[in-house]
Amino acid sequence: MDLFHNLAIGFSTAAQPANLLYAFLGCLLGTLIGVLPGLGPLATIAMLLPITYALQPDSALIMLAGIYYGAQYGGSTTAIVVNLPGESSSVVTTIDGYQMAKQGRAGVALSTAAIGSFFAGCVATLALAALAGPLTATALLFGPKEFFALMILGLILASVLSSGPFIEGIGMVVVGMLLSLVGTDLSTGTQRFAFGIPQLFDGLDFVPLAMGIFGFAEIVKNLEQDDKLSLVTQKIANLFPTREDFRRMIPAMLRGTTLGTLLGVLPGGGAVLSSFASYTLEKKLSKHPEQFGKGAIEGVAGPESANNAGAQTSFIPLLTLGVPSNVVMALMVGAMNIHNIQPGPEVMTKNPTLFWGLIASMWVGNLMLLILNLPLVGLWVKLLTIPYRYLFPAIMVFCSIGVYSINGGTFEVYEAAVFCVFGYVLIKLQLPAAPLLLGLVLGPAIEENFRRAMVLSRGDVSVFLTSPLSATLLAAAGIAVILIMLPTIRSRREEALQE
């Protein structure tokens, strides 16, 4: 069978000693940095990107995927032990996880998160492998107008799911697309918005922008809110859930995994949406909803499974359609470009070992994280006792060297400094940065497909609505906009997305 044949190719790539080592290094470093409060997967990947420059493309991507999962695991550890979400997808874990920790059940909460994530990871790997073929086949039927419509849908959904008013999210998408225009126009060779600066002829780099906004500006914000960490001081003993715990967490894990696998595939979806949806579902289905918020194990098992499944299946739109569904995936596009890989349907056909190797390595990485995290959890928690005043200069050092090493020049470092100021303005205005980054990454492809579609139709805009596939995608985007404008849904969304 195809699925098993493909997985076999994947595992033979992922199991090469060098790749195992890089997967392990990625998981280790990702966890290390992900545990630190205020550093989520995005900043972690951006910081560690330079380490992967020298590697072979498949090893580099395997390591980056490891960093991604590691950072996510690390985020849940911080959520449970200090009540601080390391990243937005572990916000809900803080609710019941920290309560469990206060009752002396931190070990059980941590192992529940780890087991749930591992189980979800296994299922999502299979889903990814099974869906990749059919979706790639579909993508090959896409022409310029369909791709244009698909990307519009993705951007609309990403704005719907970001915090803050929807219209401001769309505004940020457009700002990102405008920034993406900087550089050489591919069809005419004209320099646009470059103002004669040669370093801008290739366009704005994604990494300095992400580091400026999610690294440096975030530090300024963290320094402002001078809140002390409320570390759970008891020793973390007893990692093993009781039989009663298992009875309660297994159904939650199954539901969370299913939900996460499905929601992760949506453009704009992924880990955040999955964990929120799972928490709401568990609370609705529970016979004891009053226990939620007071240390209900379902409130950890469900969302943690869901966010891991969602994180993993969010690779599907990237790998098959070339459309990143969230900001971390957008950064993966940047990483792939550095290695001269164009994400999209061609990856699977042109580069099967890389494609299936990456998928198989996700399973391997999940297994490593399980081993890495449970016995070593005490070590990770120790990291949290480092005061922030020593930590943030270290983050700045790693980010600065990382930005410098993109091209071995200081221009990118200045760029990051400019985006630090810009990112701080965004934080103060409460404008979401995620849609901006997606706009920046998808902008060039949207313009190119738009122009090509218009050339083919001789300037007739109605072509987007007369082709059934693109009309369907645009209609879905339209429905999403109308739904978000409805008052009842608007208030429920605000409730769900507030942190």
Added chain:
Amino acid sequence: MTRPTIRDQRAFASGALFLAFAIFFFVTALNYPAGTAARMGPGYFPRLLAIALAAIGLAVMLGAVRRTAQRQASQSWDINGLAWVTGSVVLFACLLFPLGLVGALFVLIVVSSRASPEFTWTGALANAAVLIALCLLVFVYGLGLKLPVWPALLD
């Protein structure tokens, strides 16, 4: 006639930011030929986007002065923290080639440490020593990144 008051200052400022971006990009895009819808020049798509952003910016600003808008003051700014953090990054970039990695990192760490309300000289210096050693080990000797380690004068 009473002047409309800005109820939601945060949203109003956001809308104004969008509008400013839109105007900047639109005016700059006027330098590039627009072409026609069937054969777009380099200026066509930027103008389209800038017009869309201007409309969004105006809508956000209008929403902020509407009578139904929730009152929201703009937040206070920590200019000091921002200046220390941004300044240290700029200094790092300026000093990397003349001073080398060791000197530039020293400046970066000490200057950025000033952004913390709990700054102490001994803490910052100790932190600098540890981090510089770590960076040399990892980036220069471990990963072999091409970085000037010592000041240019000594080479």
